[in-house]
Amino acid sequence: MDQRMMEIAESVERILEALPPGVTLVAAAKGRNPAEVEAALQAGIAHIGHNYVQEAQKMIQFLGRKATWHLIGHLQQNKVRRAVQLFDVIETVDSWPLSVAIDRHCAAAGKVMSVLVEINSGREANKTGVMPEEVDDLVQRLSDLKHIRVQGLMTMGPRFGDPEEARPFFQATRAAFERLSVVDLPNVTMRTLSMGMSNSYLIAIEEGANLVRIGTGLFGGRPN
Numbered sequence: 001m002d003q004r005m006m007e008i009a010e011s012v013e014r015i016l017e018a019l020p021p022g023v024t025l026v027a028a029a030k031g032r033n034p035a036e037v038e039a040a041l042q043a044g045i046a047h048i049g050h051n052y053v054q055e056a057q058k059m060i061q062f063l064g065r066k067a068t069w070h071l072i073g074h075l076q077q078n079k080v081r082r083a084v085q086l087f088d089v090i091e092t093v094d095s096w097p098l099s100v101a102i103d104r105h106c107a108a109a110g111k112v113m114s115v116l117v118e119i120n121s122g123r124e125a126n127k128t129g130v131m132p133e134e135v136d137d138l139v140q141r142l143s144d145l146k147h148i149r150v151q152g153l154m155t156m157g158p159r160f161g162d163p164e165e166a167r168p169f170f171q172a173t174r175a176a177f178e179r180l181s182v183v184d185l186p187n188v189t190m191r192t193l194s195m196g197m198s199n200s201y202l203i204a205i206e207e208g209a210n211l212v213r214i215g216t217g218l219f220g221g222r223p224n
């Protein structure tokens with residue numbers, strides 16, 4: 001194993017060890033090559049996140065399905081069929097039409113998809129996700145779809161140099177999560193709160209995240 005793969009393995013082990021019990025680590029694999037992801041798997045990663053359907057497909061063909069695959073990037077309608085075949089969890093559900101498409105393709109494939117609803121907690125014009133005030137409505141409607149199980153919420157939140165500044169956005173997402181946790185809806189169980197990346201995951205965990213998505217912190221800086 002070369003130096004680079006050893007560094008990845010060390011980062012994975014160090015972060016896995018430091019995470020509190022009950023927090024799931026998703027390795028964010030965009031822009032990485034299969035050998036890098038393989039090194040992370042061998043070091044104990046069980047969940048891989050990818051932003052892009054086509055690249056994830058190549059990676060899965062290369063590595064096999066020996067992990068739980070999360071779609072963490074925005075999903076376009078024309079990629080839904082393939083995404084449904086490839087992923088175990090879609091973390092970026094943010095509209096009713098997209099949800100209907102996922103449900104329809106899952107029905108055809110005989111599959112039930114675990115999904116998270118993505119919230120645009122910073123209300124940023126250039127980000128995807130539902131606006132915070134729309135999340136309850138969307139979750140309510142999703143409970144009618146038989147091939148989707150809503151398992152929680154996801155947010156990116158604005159990126160700051162100082163991750164302390166992300167805290168209020170994590171808190172707002174947590175509040176929505178708590179609110180929806182006590183609503184009794186079919187096909188909805190609020191169990192996963194996905195927030196926090198390399199520079200913000202410790203704060204996200206303090207604010208209730210039980211799934212963190214880390215790329216740079218495991219694999220190093222991205223080349224592009």
Ligand SMILES: *Cc1c(COP(=O)(O)O)cnc(C)c1O
Nearest residue numbers: 028072197198213214215216217
């Ligand atoms: C890239 C990415 C991450 C990981 O970001 P890092 O800063 O590299 O840890 C997490 N979540 C999503 C949705 C991403 O696109």
